[in-house]
Amino acid sequence: xxxxxxxxxxxxxxxxxxxxxxxxxxxxxxxxxxxxxxxxxxxxxxxxxxxxxxxxxxxxxxxxxxxxxxxxxxxxxxxxxxxxxxxxxxxxxxxxxxxxxxxxxxxxxxxxxxxxxxxxxxxxxxxxxxxxxxxxxxxxxxxxxxxxxxxxxxxxxxxxxxxxxxxxxxxxxxxxxxxxxx
Numbered sequence: 001x002x003x004x005x006x007x008x009x010x011x012x013x014x015x016x017x018x019x020x021x022x023x024x025x026x027x028x029x030x031x032x033x034x035x036x037x038x039x040x041x042x043x044x045x046x047x048x049x050x051x052x053x054x055x056x057x058x059x060x061x062x063x064x065x066x067x068x069x070x071x072x073x074x075x076x077x078x079x080x081x082x083x084x085x086x087x088x089x090x091x092x093x094x095x096x097x098x099x100x101x102x103x104x105x106x107x108x109x110x111x112x113x114x115x116x117x118x119x120x121x122x123x124x125x126x127x128x129x130x131x132x133x134x135x136x137x138x139x140x141x142x143x144x145x146x147x148x149x150x151x152x153x154x155x156x157x158x159x160x161x162x163x164x165x166x167x168x169x170x171x172x173x174x175x176x177x178x179x180x181x182x
Contacts, residue, residue: 009044
């Protein structure tokens with residue numbers, strides 16, 4: 001059996017920003033006695049309170065998580081000010097837009113709209129967590145149906161997919177072309 005303190009530490013680290021409740025830790029470790037988990041948490045809090053540690057264990061809203069200590073922030077700002085966040089290519093943006101507006105949508109439907117093979121682009125967008133293949137269409141071949149993820153919404157600062165701007169209506173496009181002809 002592994003050391004309970006080490007297991008609790010690892011689980012809280014894995015939980016990231018969300019943290020874990022006492023019940024979640026107990027359930028994960030399959031421990032009915034909360035005292036064992038409380039002892040491990042207290043020991044970890046004391047250990048990470050040391051000035052030689054750059055993080056500490058905190059409890060907010062009955063959830064335990066690791067956070068960076070205040071003295072680390074100025075250095076973190078310097079670290080992140082020079083990091084360039086990866087940007088999306090034009091092809092990626094086009095593919096994402098099609099999926100966002102037409103979801104759920106198959107690869108073939110996306111390729112019909114874009115006019116090019118998009119298999120690799122779909123894999124890249126899935127690897128970035130921006131889209132997912134949630135289901136299969138009930139037709140011959142059972143193609144995957146793609147849709148955007150919560151990561152997509154977070155990336156583009158949207159609460160829901162309904163916040164996307166409206167696409168121009170085909171009738172408006174015809175009027176634009178008609179005016180140019182005159």
